[in-house]
Amino acid sequence: MTDKNYRDLLGGLLVAAIGLFAALYGQRYEFGSLQQMGPGFFPILLGIGLLLLGGAIAAPAWRRQGKAKPIRVEWRTGGLVLGSVVVFALALQTLGLVIATVAAVLLASLADRSLRWPGRLKLAAGVTLLTVLIFVTGLGMIVPLWWHF
């Protein structure tokens, strides 16, 4: 029953930290008055709200004792998927759509261990073909296909 212990504790702290940051960072914008609100009014209000809610989430979790279901984080999958997005972002305008797509697909496909290398290469080729057909041929998107120095 008390399986949300660390989740809520961590989540509450995260929310509170974001709130605290917003409330402090918002100080640099004019607060204004209720009648003439400045740009800082709303974010500071929200920051304080988040700080309180974060506390409300974390406090009961701190007091509650019991066996906590461990938090499972897919570090490897997460890293590979996010990495593939970043690689795509960096490669798109420099190396072109084709290389960016192949690289992103290969990197992302490492996350699933059931695939083998021939399968990965076929997948990369297929997705690249589909992407070019849909976005460039079909929708007429303007994006470099290859690198240009």
Place this chain on the structure above:
Amino acid sequence: MDTLNNLLAGFQTAMLPVTLMYCFIGVFLGTLIGVLPGIGSLAAISLLLPVTYYIEPTPAIIMLAGVYYGAQYGGSTASILLNLPGSASSAITCLDGHPMAQQGRAGAALFMTAAASFFGSMIGLALLVAFAPAIAELGLELGSAEYFALMALGLVAASTLGSGALAKGLAMVLLGLLLGVVGTDVSTGVQRFTFGFNGLAEGLSIVALAMGVFGIAEVISAVNRPREGQLRDDKIRLRSMVPSRDDVRRSWMPMARGSGIGSFFGALPGTGSAIAAFIAYAVEKKVAREPARFGKGAVEGITAPESANNAAAQTAFVPTLTLGIPGDAVMALMLGALILHGITPGPLLMVEQPELFWGLIASFVIGNLMLLVLNIPLIGLWVSVLRIPYSVLYPAIIVFICLGVYSVNNSSFDILQVALIGALGYAFAVLSFEPAPLLLGFILGPLMEEHFRRAMMLARGDVTTFVDRPLSAIILGVTVAVLAWAVCRRTAAVLKRREALRPAG
């Protein structure tokens, strides 16, 4: 008579070949992603959002809407055949749909869900047509205080009526509102929370936010999720789909009740089709003469929730189109799509953009007819789609997400935003926070701030204006009631748990 003329004009718009094509693409993709577990209609609509730049607003919104209600049809297919819901709103259909499949009645179950979905959609649509003009008229009377109150109600309802914890839902709403602050302040021109990045001057990209939270974060959690459920190898033939006379006889009343329940909850802010389906199932079980049949393949257990979630999918458009206040995250995306095209939904939408409004309504009829064809004679296609492994799908999804986001501003910076938001979204998913209220808050944030400021300025800084104006007071009263009810419900649950623990401890 006016309505009839408008509807006829709407059909003229919706029957244009281009519009028909986008309507078909929408419902086709909707069914496809509805069938595939692991991609929801939110992800699909955010994926298509950038594509809509290349087409006119009317066909664009018709296509996006098609994805939404198409997914309601498709979702039940996976529920019945795999016992794995293709989308959240068809989770309840597993309970009786899968037992029917195990008894060799998968065909009949699929037929009855498609029929019930169509029935529910049509009822919801009729109510939408009947009530939308009146609500829009009412909307014209509302001032900033009322709008602020309505948005507060929507956000509170969305975060408390969901399945998750109360404080966590509210936290996601506030976080969404805060993310909405990023960018140039409309009233003063000051750049807020941009940290010196020029790319953030116009705010976080809604496409990047939606894709990060519902695309990337979802892919990360889904890749290595164990996949259970075996697809039975028997083919679904058209003949096996003919339901028994008993199935049909038993379904009329549940479908009518389900449509009513669905229409009501769909139109309310914050409650979506998933909640409507759940309540419809609970009601059927309560009024049934033999409740024991439920869970063992009772046809009422699939027709009631399926008509409810489709009816809700139609009436959900009422507050979005007439007041500009989306009830759930999908509707928030629809609103976002309209805003991207420079159209502000609100009470004047029907008057200023009759072609869009009535064209959309007419397209619902056409789209639902298309869906009937797609889901009954062509069911074999979707059964084979269920055999595509996720390992092949997700790399393609990632590339589509990246390119889609890029196409909005031709900016690689936006793709990097997706990575960052995806990481944050995944962190919150791991800590079991629900992502939908975040998106709703993000869309409503700037509107809410503006109305709040305007209301305060008009009242010369007097906060009591919100309770002095009767309509605003009523809405805020309901908001407080919803909040209080949620707190009570949770406290009661905690007390009950303690009670249950006491003898053991």
